[in-house]
Amino acid sequence: MKQHIIHILKDRVKKYGDREVFRFRRRNEKEYSSLSWNELNKDVDSVSKALIHLGFGYNSKIGIFGDNSPKWSIADYGIMGIRGVVVPFFGTATKEQVKYIVDETEMELMFVGNEEQMEKAKWVSDQTKSLSHIVVFDDDIQLPDKRFKTWAAFIDLAEKVEDDKLKRVFNEVQADDLATIIYTSGTTGEPKGVMLGHDNFIHAFAIHDERLDVTDKDISMCFLPLSHVFERTWSFYMLYKGVVNVLLENPREVIDVLPVIRPTMMCTVPRFFEKTKEGIELEYEKWPKSKQNIFNWSIATGHKYSEYKSRSAKAPVFLQIKKAIADKLVLKKLRGIFGGNIRMMPCSGAAIRPELLKFFHATGLFVNFGYGATETTATVSCFKSDVYNFNSCGTIMPDVEVKLGAENEILVKGKTVFRGYYNKAAETAKVLVDGWYKTGDEGQFAEDGNLVMKDRIKDLFKTSVGKYVSPQKIELLLGQDPYIEQIISIGDNRKYITALIVPTMASLIVYAKEAGLNYTSDEHLVSMVEIKEMMQKRIDMLQKGLASYERIVKFELLHEAFTVDNNAMTSTLKIKRNIIINKYKELIESMY
Missing domain, CATH: 3.40.50.12780 (ANL, N-terminal domain)
Incomplete structure (x- = not known):
C-alpha cells in the first residue's frame, strides 16, 4: 500500500x-x-x-x-x-x-x-x-x-x-517520507526521538484492518x-x-x-480501569448487604459468561438466561459508566492485572489488551475479538514477527518497526539488529501462542543474596488490594524487599472513621500505627504465595500520590521508578 x-x-x-x-x-x-x-x-x-x-x-x-x-x-x-x-x-x-x-x-x-x-x-x-x-x-x-x-x-x-x-x-x-519524530516519555535516562515514516503508519492500518x-x-x-x-x-x-x-x-x-x-x-491505559474500579468499590462499600449480594451474583454470572466468550464458545441456555437477568440488575448500569455504547476499548501502555480485565469483561465490555511500543508504531499484539487469554497481551498482529532473544527479551520485526533514533546512531545500533527491534522487555509465549510480557529487563533487580526479583509481579499482586492505590517495590542490591505505598485515601478515610481514629491531615493518617498495622496484615495475606525473597519486609505509606504533575508518572500514566526512588531516597534508606 x-x-x-x-x-x-x-x-x-x-x-x-x-x-x-x-x-x-x-x-x-x-x-x-x-x-x-x-x-x-x-x-x-x-x-x-x-x-x-x-x-x-x-x-x-x-x-x-x-x-x-x-x-x-x-x-x-x-x-x-x-x-x-x-x-x-x-x-x-x-x-x-x-x-x-x-x-x-x-x-x-x-x-x-x-x-x-x-x-x-x-x-x-x-x-x-x-x-x-x-x-x-x-x-x-x-x-x-x-x-x-x-x-x-x-x-x-x-x-x-x-x-x-x-x-x-x-x-x-512519498510513502517513505519521514512523518514524525516521537520522543519517548523517558521513565529512565535521556529521551530518544523515534523516527516513524508514513509507510509505518499505513502498514499499521492494514494489519489493524485484519484484526x-x-x-x-x-x-x-x-x-x-x-x-x-x-x-x-x-x-x-x-x-x-x-x-x-x-x-x-x-x-x-x-x-x-x-x-x-x-x-x-x-484507547485506554490500565490506570484508567484501576481508578474506575476503585470508584465502583467505594460505592459498593456504602450499599446494604442485600444490594452487595446482587452485585456479587451479577459479576460472578458475567465472569462465567465471559469465560465461554473468551474461548469463542456458546454459553449454555441457562447461563444465557442468568446473564440476561444480571444485565438488567447490574451489568448494564456498569456499562453505562462508559456511555453504554462501547464495543471495544484498546488498552496498552503498562501491565494490567488479569483480575481487572476479567472484572470489566464480566460487565460485557471488550477491553482489548495489547502490547506495543513507540518503536513499533504501537501494536505488536492484542486480543482477537473471539478468542483471548486474560493472562496475556493477545496474539501477534498479522505480518509482525516476534521471537525471544537472550534473557527472553522480546524481539520484533516487520514493516511497523521504526527507522531509528534521531541523531543517535549508536543508540539505534544497540536496539536494531538485523531488522529486529530489541524491546528491552522480558517475555514468553503462552501454550496457546499468546504473547506474555513479564517485565522490563532493566527493572528486574537482584538482591544482595543473589536472587532476581520482578517488581511488576509484586506490584500487580499487591495492587489488587482496594486499600493500595499505587506501589513501587525496592530491592536492588539489598538484603530484602521494601516498598513505597500510596494508599487509596478515600477507602482509608472510611476505615479510619469506622475504627474511631482521630487525625488532622492525610499525612497524619498514613503515619498512624493503627493504619500501618492494618496495612501490614493485608500485605501479609496477599504475599503468602510469594517466595520468601520476593516478599515485602518493610514499607512506608505516602500521603502524596504519584502523578504527572509531580513528575512521578509519564503522560501515559507509567511510573517513573528512578525519579521516585531518588525523591524518597532518605525514606528508603531508613527502611534498611
Missing part, C-alpha cells in the same frame, strides 16, 4: 464531504462543536500554505506543544502536507525537556496550546538560536513579542500562497495525549476508517463526558 497520510485524508474528504470528522468542546463551553471533513481539509491546506509562505518544506522539523484539540490535529496534517516532520511534545513537558528536543531537532517553528505552554516556549526560544516562530492555538492570549502569532494571524498567511503551489508540493509526497472490526459508523473518544504513539496512531486509523473522533482537551473529564458522548470505542 504505497500511500501517505495526506493521500488518505484527501481521499476521505472526497468520500465524506460535509459529514462530521471531529467533535470537541472549547474551554469554558458546555456545548460540543463539530468540524466536517471539508472544513478539516480547508484548514489543513491553510496550515500547509502558511508554512510554505514562512519558508518551511520537505523535512522541516516542526513542533506541536499542546493538549488534544482539533487545531492539534489540523497542525499535524498541515505539516505533513508540506512533507514536514511533526515533533510532538507532551502537554505537561517541562521547559528543559522542550529545550532538549528543540536543540536536537534544530526546530524553527512550534505550535503551542495554552498560556503556560507558550511561556515555556518563550523561555526555550530565549535560550536557543533556532526557535523563531511560535504559533498559539488560543487567539485570546496576549502575545509577548513578534516571534509569536495567533492561530488566526498564522492562518491569514495562507492567502499569500497560490493553490497551484500547494498542489505541486502535494504531488511530491479489528471498525466502521465509519463508530465514534471514538480521544482522551489520551495525541503526542503519544498509541493515541496518535489510533487517531490516524480513525481518519483512515472515516470514524468521528471526539477530542477531549482535559483527560480528567473523561468519566463525566462518556455518558454524554456515548462513544463506541476509545
Whole structure:
C-alpha cells in the first residue's frame, strides 16, 4: 500500500464531504462543536500554505506543544502536507525537556496550546538560536513579542500562497517520507526521538484492518495525549476508517463526558480501569448487604459468561438466561459508566492485572489488551475479538514477527518497526539488529501462542543474596488490594524487599472513621500505627504465595500520590521508578 497520510485524508474528504470528522468542546463551553471533513481539509491546506509562505518544506522539523484539540490535529496534517516532520511534545513537558528536543531537532517553528505552554516556549526560544516562530492555538492570549502569532494571524498567511503551489508540493509526497519524530516519555535516562515514516503508519492500518472490526459508523473518544504513539496512531486509523473522533482537551473529564458522548470505542491505559474500579468499590462499600449480594451474583454470572466468550464458545441456555437477568440488575448500569455504547476499548501502555480485565469483561465490555511500543508504531499484539487469554497481551498482529532473544527479551520485526533514533546512531545500533527491534522487555509465549510480557529487563533487580526479583509481579499482586492505590517495590542490591505505598485515601478515610481514629491531615493518617498495622496484615495475606525473597519486609505509606504533575508518572500514566526512588531516597534508606 504505497500511500501517505495526506493521500488518505484527501481521499476521505472526497468520500465524506460535509459529514462530521471531529467533535470537541472549547474551554469554558458546555456545548460540543463539530468540524466536517471539508472544513478539516480547508484548514489543513491553510496550515500547509502558511508554512510554505514562512519558508518551511520537505523535512522541516516542526513542533506541536499542546493538549488534544482539533487545531492539534489540523497542525499535524498541515505539516505533513508540506512533507514536514511533526515533533510532538507532551502537554505537561517541562521547559528543559522542550529545550532538549528543540536543540536536537534544530526546530524553527512550534505550535503551542495554552498560556503556560507558550511561556515555556518563550523561555526555550530565549535560550536557543533556532526557535523563531511560535504559533498559539488560543487567539485570546496576549502575545509577548513578534516571534509569536495567533492561530488566526498564522492562518491569514495562507492567502499569500497560490493553490497551484500547494498542489505541486502535494504531488511530491512519498510513502517513505519521514512523518514524525516521537520522543519517548523517558521513565529512565535521556529521551530518544523515534523516527516513524508514513509507510509505518499505513502498514499499521492494514494489519489493524485484519484484526479489528471498525466502521465509519463508530465514534471514538480521544482522551489520551495525541503526542503519544498509541493515541496518535489510533487517531490516524480513525481518519483512515472515516470514524468521528471526539477530542477531549482535559483527560480528567473523561468519566463525566462518556455518558454524554456515548462513544463506541476509545484507547485506554490500565490506570484508567484501576481508578474506575476503585470508584465502583467505594460505592459498593456504602450499599446494604442485600444490594452487595446482587452485585456479587451479577459479576460472578458475567465472569462465567465471559469465560465461554473468551474461548469463542456458546454459553449454555441457562447461563444465557442468568446473564440476561444480571444485565438488567447490574451489568448494564456498569456499562453505562462508559456511555453504554462501547464495543471495544484498546488498552496498552503498562501491565494490567488479569483480575481487572476479567472484572470489566464480566460487565460485557471488550477491553482489548495489547502490547506495543513507540518503536513499533504501537501494536505488536492484542486480543482477537473471539478468542483471548486474560493472562496475556493477545496474539501477534498479522505480518509482525516476534521471537525471544537472550534473557527472553522480546524481539520484533516487520514493516511497523521504526527507522531509528534521531541523531543517535549508536543508540539505534544497540536496539536494531538485523531488522529486529530489541524491546528491552522480558517475555514468553503462552501454550496457546499468546504473547506474555513479564517485565522490563532493566527493572528486574537482584538482591544482595543473589536472587532476581520482578517488581511488576509484586506490584500487580499487591495492587489488587482496594486499600493500595499505587506501589513501587525496592530491592536492588539489598538484603530484602521494601516498598513505597500510596494508599487509596478515600477507602482509608472510611476505615479510619469506622475504627474511631482521630487525625488532622492525610499525612497524619498514613503515619498512624493503627493504619500501618492494618496495612501490614493485608500485605501479609496477599504475599503468602510469594517466595520468601520476593516478599515485602518493610514499607512506608505516602500521603502524596504519584502523578504527572509531580513528575512521578509519564503522560501515559507509567511510573517513573528512578525519579521516585531518588525523591524518597532518605525514606528508603531508613527502611534498611
